[in-house]
Amino acid sequence: MMADMRAVVQRADGAAVVVDGETVGEITGPGLCVLVGVTHGDTERQAAGLARKLWGLRILEGEKSCSDTGAPLLVVSQFTLYGDARKGRRPTWQAAAPGELAEPLVEAVCRELRALGATVETGRFGARMRVTLTNDGPFTVLLDVD
Template sequence: MRALIQRVTSARVEIAGDTVGDIGAGVLILICAMQGDTEAHADKLAAKIAKLRIFKDDEGRMNRGLRDTGGAALIVSQFTLAADTSRGNRPGFSAAAPPEVGERLYEHFTAQIAAQGIDVATGRFGADMAVSLTNDGPVTIWMDTET
């Protein structure tokens, strides 16, 4: 699975002008299931993100995790993280898992983040969404279970 994690002071996702997910301080997680991914990949990524020390401690160092800060996670499906731009000018997305697998793993990943004791808000799988955020830092981390 692939994820782009952004430390935020706030984030929101809207569908057709209606807010469906909204958080204060925490992380925005854009997530993509790749061909061959399983629930084990989702479990591994969720555990890693829950412990990722990207929040400042009392000395200003990134030494605290999401659970330590009481922050929330806004999780948004993002199949374009699978983009292959190696040929031509139009990205290919064949490395992404099929939609039914992607949705299952997105739901599983979301449940695993929540199981870590983290408040979770979500977008809607497959929907055309407008995502707004205030990146804190800015801190943006790319994670891939295959690397």
């Protein structure tokens, strides 16, 4: 059975990632802030599919997509999207892929987005990041890409 690459997509009017007091990624104006989670068994094909979905997703003002408007995307790796808190009071992270699998796949999403023509900013994999955004709407969509 194939796993699902997961993303939380937020329509934003600006977003930024700060690591140790340094802004490492930032978009201004309308765009998307995307948190990407990778699980065991995810593939480059799924990463490319997620990128295509993000590029064409019509959730910007006037039912436009980033491909329609040239809006930028801030893509941040987020292993906690695979946290499981159904039992007990402490989440487990067993479904999250280890860094050696997850990092190249998150990079593949960004690479494919750029190949499609997107302006992409990123966080810093494995770092403690402070992500800020102005959620426009608010508007948040959960995506699972198989």
